[in-house]
Amino acid sequence: MLNALWVVLLGMAIIFAVLGVLLLVMTFLDRLVRPKEKKEER
């Protein structure tokens, strides 16, 4: 049972880590090649 618990904890941690890195890279990339007219409006 402990091995399954490890799979759950490590699994979620790895998913957040991988996608967190992807988020950082994409945010950086978006700033790098952002179109000039892009801005956020309410």
Next chain:
Amino acid sequence: MNILGGEFLGFLNLNWQAAAMLVISGVLMWLGIARKVEPVLLVPIGAGCMLANIPLGGAAEPGGFLAILREAGIHTEIFPLLIFIGVGAMIDFEPFLQRPYTILLGAAAQFGIFGTFFLAYLLGDGWLHILDFSLQDAASIGIIGSADGPTSIFVSTTLQSKYTAAIVVAAYSYMAMVPIIQPPIIKAMCSKEERALKMPIVAGTISQRTKILFPIITVLVVGLICPKATPLIGCLMFGNLLRECGAVESLSRTAQNEMVNIVTILLGITVGGMMAGTEFLRPETILVFVMGVVAFSLDTVAGVLLGKLMCRLSGRKINPMIGACGISAFPMSARVVNRLGLEANPYNHLLMPAAGANTAGQIASVVAGGVMLMLVPMFA
């Protein structure tokens, strides 16, 4: 010649399992044709199921055409990967690229996979031993929560689960049932005020350069950190690169239409061919379907919980309901959330942010599949 002994007349060999599966095949085809429930999948699956359960037909026996397709397309994992090229070519990731933070909602919503895995393992070899669920089976059952047919096939086949056929049918069936499963959970977790929350519109479009770089960077990031996910994410993003690069229009169109249609026919009829009565009709199969509902529900709960947290942290600029779209199941859950938003406030159009979270969930579910393939052999 032993005619009455059943070597000649098929119906003399019809046992109750085969008869039940013939009825089920009829129900699957009826759902697809008359009710229009995932007809692209359920009609071929129903047909394959019918062919596999005709006594003495031999379609799914060793050497039969369904067995050959199974060997060639499922065991080699070629079919789900080819489907993913087509899916990648069909998905527009712009809503996600406009709100990249939605990738975190996709990550949270994968909890359904791991929660269901844990539950299945406890019922099986992990603790109670009520059911014949090994660690690999439990992981394959959990992956139903990816709400993604190709990922379910890829993971359950790679882990050599005994329940691959049931898992695949459950995964595709529940994707069609997202409009039934998700709304009660979302309504229970989000007040009407929260459901009515409007999200700011992101002006402008994403540049073509970003759209082209996105699939390449995603493959590099995911592949280098979680290599087991490389085939799935690689094919998904290759399809998307065909779509976005603008240089191979004909390949993009072929991937979106002809290729995905051909592989869907072959995949559907092959999955149906795996539903032989003697193997399929077991108590565990019913439990696999029950676990599927648990997986989809936990996905939704986890996604909405993170959505609520992000709503609070952002100063109520994020509607917590879009967390439910992290489940993947593209585009059904985005439509569900958009409908619930409009019900709460007729001017609350959430389709774009919901589609962003939905496509983020597609990426997250592939990563979750790769993580399962990485961790389960380590702890088995």
